[in-house]
Amino acid sequence: MLDRMAGRNKVTCSDLGWHKDYVAISIMSDFLFKFLVIGSAGTGKSCILHQFIESKFKQDSNHTIGVEFGSKVVNVGGKSVKLQIWDTAGQERFRSVTRSYYRGAAGALLVYDITSRETYNALTNWLTDARTLASPNIVILLVGNKKDLEAEREVTFLEASRFAQENELMFLETSALTGENVEEAFLKCARSILSKIESGELDPERMGSGIQYGDASLRRLNRQQQQQKRPDCSC
Numbered sequence: 001m002l003d004r005m006a007g008r009n010k011v012t013c014s015d016l017g018w019h020k021d022y023v024a025i026s027i028m029s030d031f032l033f034k035f036l037v038i039g040s041a042g043t044g045k046s047c048i049l050h051q052f053i054e055s056k057f058k059q060d061s062n063h064t065i066g067v068e069f070g071s072k073v074v075n076v077g078g079k080s081v082k083l084q085i086w087d088t089a090g091q092e093r094f095r096s097v098t099r100s101y102y103r104g105a106a107g108a109l110l111v112y113d114i115t116s117r118e119t120y121n122a123l124t125n126w127l128t129d130a131r132t133l134a135s136p137n138i139v140i141l142l143v144g145n146k147k148d149l150e151a152e153r154e155v156t157f158l159e160a161s162r163f164a165q166e167n168e169l170m171f172l173e174t175s176a177l178t179g180e181n182v183e184e185a186f187l188k189c190a191r192s193i194l195s196k197i198e199s200g201e202l203d204p205e206r207m208g209s210g211i212q213y214g215d216a217s218l219r220r221l222n223r224q225q226q227q228q229k230r231p232d233c234s235c
Ligand SMILES: Nc1nc2c(ncn2[C@@H]2O[C@H](COP(=O)(O)OP(=O)(O)OP(=O)(O)O)[C@@H](O)[C@H]2O)c(=O)[nH]1
Pocket: 039, 040, 041, 042, 043, 044, 045, 046, 047, 048, 058, 059, 061, 062, 063, 064, 065, 088, 089, 090, 091, 145, 146, 147, 148, 149, 174, 175, 176, 177, 178
C-alpha cells in the first residue's frame, strides 16, 4: 500500500474503496493535508498534478476515469507537509464517483481554462459542490490554467481576480505546459491551511478536517506529554 503513496497512481472505479481504511501518515512529515483538484474536463487538472509531482508536462493526457491520486512532501514555513492529492474527472458522467472524494478535503485547486469561457462559467457549480460536500472550512485556490496560450485567452486576469475576491478564493494563473506557478499553487494553498492551523482557525483533530498529524508532530507531542508527566526532581 505504501508504494501507492509514492508518486502518482491511477485509481480505477474498482479501487475506489481502498483508501477508506487507509491511514496515510508519512514517517517524516509534520502534517498530512488532503487536497482535491476539481474543475471542468480538459482544463488541465491531470497535467497540473503531473507537472507538480514529476516536474514535466504530461504530453498525451487522456480524460481521467473517476479519480487519480498523487502525493508529494513539501516544505511550508519550516514544516514538512505531505500533500495527498486527488485529481478528479471533470466529465459529468463521473460526477457521482468524484463527489464521494470531496469529503474531508482540507484544500482544493479549482481549475478553469483561460482559453475557455465555458469552463469559467461552470465555476460557480464546482464551488457549490466543494463547499457543500467537502469540509466547510476548505481552503480553495482558483487556478486559471493554460497561461501560455495568451493569444487564445477568453477570460481576463482581472475578471477572474474579481470572481475570486467575491467568493473568498485565492487566485493564480498557471501553465502546466511551462510549469509556471504550478508548484506555487499547491504551496500557496498549503501555506494558507498551515497558517489557519497556527491561528487556531482550523483544528487538525476535528473529524473530517482533511488534516492529520504526521509522525514528526506526533513524536514531538508524545515527548511533550512525557515531560509533563515526569514528577519534579526533589534532589
Ligand atoms: N497549452 C497548454 N495545454 C495544456 C495545459 N494543461 C493541459 N493542457 C492540455 O489540455 C488538455 C487537457 O488536459 P488534462 O490535464 O487531461 O485535463 P483534465 O482537466 O485533467 O481533464 P479531465 O480528466 O477530463 O477532467 C490536454 O490536451 C493537455 O495537453 C497548459 O498549461 N497549456
